[in-house]
Amino acid sequence: MNQFGIHTIDTAFQRDHFDAAYLMVEKGRGAFIDCGTNHSVPNLLAVLKAQGLRPADVDWLLVTHVHLDHAGGAGALMARLPNARLVVHPRGARHMIDPSKLIAGATAVYGAEEMMRSYGEILAVAEDRVVIAEDGHTVDFNGRELLCLDTPGHARHHYCVWDARSRSWFTGDTFGLSYRELDGAKGPFVIPTSSPVQFEPEALKHSISRLMSWQPESMYLTHYGRVGDLQRLARDLHEQIDAMVAIGRNCDERADRHRCLAAALRALYLERAQAHGCPLDDAGVEKVLAMDIELNAQGLASWLDRDKR
The missing domain is CATH 3.60.15.10 (Ribonuclease Z/Hydroxyacylglutathione hydrolase-like)
Structure with missing residues (x-):
C-alpha cells in the first residue's frame, strides 16, 4: 500500500x-x-x-x-x-x-x-x-x-x-x-x-x-x-505508435503480413529496450514481450483491414 x-x-x-x-x-x-x-x-x-x-x-x-x-x-x-x-x-x-x-x-x-x-x-x-x-x-x-x-x-x-x-x-x-x-537505470520501459x-x-x-x-x-x-x-513515457509511446503505423503500412501488402508485422515489432522493441538500458539481454526481453508482440501484430492487422473498409 x-x-x-x-x-x-x-x-x-x-x-x-x-x-x-x-x-x-x-x-x-x-x-x-x-x-x-x-x-x-x-x-x-x-x-x-x-x-x-x-x-x-x-x-x-x-x-x-x-x-x-x-x-x-x-x-x-x-x-x-x-x-x-x-x-x-x-x-x-x-x-x-x-x-x-x-x-x-x-x-x-x-x-x-x-x-x-x-x-x-x-x-x-x-x-x-x-x-x-x-x-x-x-x-x-x-x-x-x-x-x-x-x-x-x-x-x-x-x-x-x-x-x-x-x-x-x-x-x-x-x-x-x-x-x-x-x-x-533510466527508469521504466514502456510499449x-x-x-x-x-x-x-x-x-x-x-x-x-x-x-x-x-x-x-x-x-x-x-x-x-x-x-x-511520465513525460518521457508519453513521448516514448507517441514515437512507438507512429513507428507501429509505419510498420503496418510497410507490411500490409505482403503475403506473409503477420510474420512481417511480428518480426518488425520485435526488432522495434528490442532496439528500444537496448537503447533504454534494460537489464535483460535480447532473449530475455523477447521472452517478457512475446505475448504482446503477437497480440500487437494481430491488432495492427485488424486496424489495417478496418482502415481499408
Whole structure:
C-alpha cells in the first residue's frame, strides 16, 4: 500500500507481475479497479481481508474496459460483493450484463479449452448493479471522487480513472505496458498495446495526451503497476505508435503480413529496450514481450483491414 490507500494486486494471470488489479481503501470502505479473471477472485478477496475489510465493505468495482484480463472476473467477483456496483463504459455495459458475445468472440480466438484454463466461466452481472460511465462520470467513493474519462485508442469501450487525492490515473491499457523486469537505470520501459480488434493510433495518441494534460504524478497500469517519469513515457509511446503505423503500412501488402508485422515489432522493441538500458539481454526481453508482440501484430492487422473498409 502507498500513502493514498492504493494496493497493487497481482491477479496471477499468465505469470507473476503481468496483470494487476487495484484495491483502494477510503475510511473503511473499498473499491476495486479492474479485477483480472475468475481465477483472480481469491487473490482480490485475500488482499481485502488483509486490510481488515469484508466483502460487504466494498462499494465499487470499476473496470477500465471489458477485455477479459481486466474484467473477465467481474461477474464472479460481484457475486461475492453484496453491496458493490459495477462501473463500466457505455460500449461495454451490455457485455457485462450478457457476456455471451464476449465469450463467443474470445472462444473463437483461444478455443474452449484455453478459455476455461485462462479465464474460467464468465458470469453475468445483474443489470440493476451496473452503472454506465459516460465521459466525465464521477464516482463518489465514500467522499473521495473518482473521475472516469473516455479514452479510446486501445479499445472503444475504454475509460481511465482519475484519483485527485493521489494525482494519478488508473490507465488500463491506454498508457501502454511497462513490466518491472525491464526497468533500467533510466527508469521504466514502456510499449503501446494494439491488441485486437479496436486499435486506433490517432485516437490512442489523443487519449495519452488527454491524460497528460492533467499533469499527473503517477500512472497505475494494469500491465504492470505504478510508474512515474511520465513525460518521457508519453513521448516514448507517441514515437512507438507512429513507428507501429509505419510498420503496418510497410507490411500490409505482403503475403506473409503477420510474420512481417511480428518480426518488425520485435526488432522495434528490442532496439528500444537496448537503447533504454534494460537489464535483460535480447532473449530475455523477447521472452517478457512475446505475448504482446503477437497480440500487437494481430491488432495492427485488424486496424489495417478496418482502415481499408
